[in-house]
Amino acid sequence: DIQMTQSPSTLSASVGDRVTITCRASQSISSWLAWYQQKPGKAPKLLIYKASSLESGVPSRFSGSGSGTEFTLTISSLQPDDFATYYCQQYNSYSGLTFGGGTKVEIK
Amino acid sequence: QITLKESGPTLVKPTQTLTLTCTFSGFSLSTSGVGVGWIRQPPGKALEWLALIYWDDDKRYSPSLKSRLTITKDTSKNQVVLTMTNMDPVDTATYYCAHNGIAVAAYFDYWGQGTLVTVSS
Numbered sequence: 001d002i003q004m005t006q007s008p009s010t011l012s013a014s015v016g017d018r019v020t021i022t023c024r025a026s027q028s029i030s031s032w033l034a035w036y037q038q039k040p041g042k043a044p045k046l047l048i049y050k051a052s053s054l055e056s057g058v059p060s061r062f063s064g065s066g067s068g069t070e071f072t073l074t075i076s077s078l079q080p081d082d083f084a085t086y087y088c089q090q091y092n093s094y095s096g097l098t099f100g101g102g103t104k105v106e107i108k
Numbered sequence: 109q110i111t112l113k114e115s116g117p118t119l120v121k122p123t124q125t126l127t128l129t130c131t132f133s134g135f136s137l138s139t140s141g142v143g144v145g146w147i148r149q150p151p152g153k154a155l156e157w158l159a160l161i162y163w164d165d166d167k168r169y170s171p172s173l174k175s176r177l178t179i180t181k182d183t184s185k186n187q188v189v190l191t192m193t194n195m196d197p198v199d200t201a202t203y204y205c206a207h208n209g210i211a212v213a214a215y216f217d218y219w220g221q222g223t224l225v226t227v228s229s
């Protein structure tokens with residue numbers, strides 16, 4: 001299995017801050033990475049696919065970058081609606097899709 | 109508009125078999141490239157992928173759970189069924205089904221609301 005490690009596990013930030021979340025893969029996954037946002041009691045919502053492609057309807061303050069084993073999700077200016085938990089998911093090998101452990105973005 | 113909804117028991121006993129149904133609309137599982145997956149999330153923990161079935165009946169399973177899982181589809185009913193045998197309290201989780209629109213890129217763009225399954229005697 002390809003392991004996905006997210007950091008930090010928790011992040012405290014203020015409205016307007018630039019926020020960066022990192023996801024590392026245990027082996028190269030090219031650009032086969034997605035990012036999701038999840039709010040309490042809700043299903044995950046797709047934000048980014050293929051490492052840097054913005055899903056339709058997702059605000060442009062969200063962006064993704066990286067390839068190989070290291071990836072980042074950046075929120076350029078944190079908004080009140082962005083306080084949530086974020087997950088990365090690799091789909092390099094669909095014999096074994098894996099998610100990261102999550103990063104909770106909290107209000108500072 | 110694509111929607112998915114999970115249904116099944118909310119409580120199962122240890123050693124029992126869990127059967128969950130995903131009923132969807134807005135797409136067809138006979139369309140080339142389309143798939144439906146199952147993902148679960150124990151309370152307060154991370155997401156875990158379980159299984160995925162494609163339009164051509166190709167099936168993929170989590171290696172760690174493969175021996176316990178079976179995924180099937182009924183295209184005429186717009187349903188996907190997941191069975192998990194030998195349930196244990198550690199299998200207590202919210203179970204989601206989700207749509208995958210591109211077979212060569214297995215990410216999930218539409219999700220059901222999830223159903224909480226508790227395993228307890």
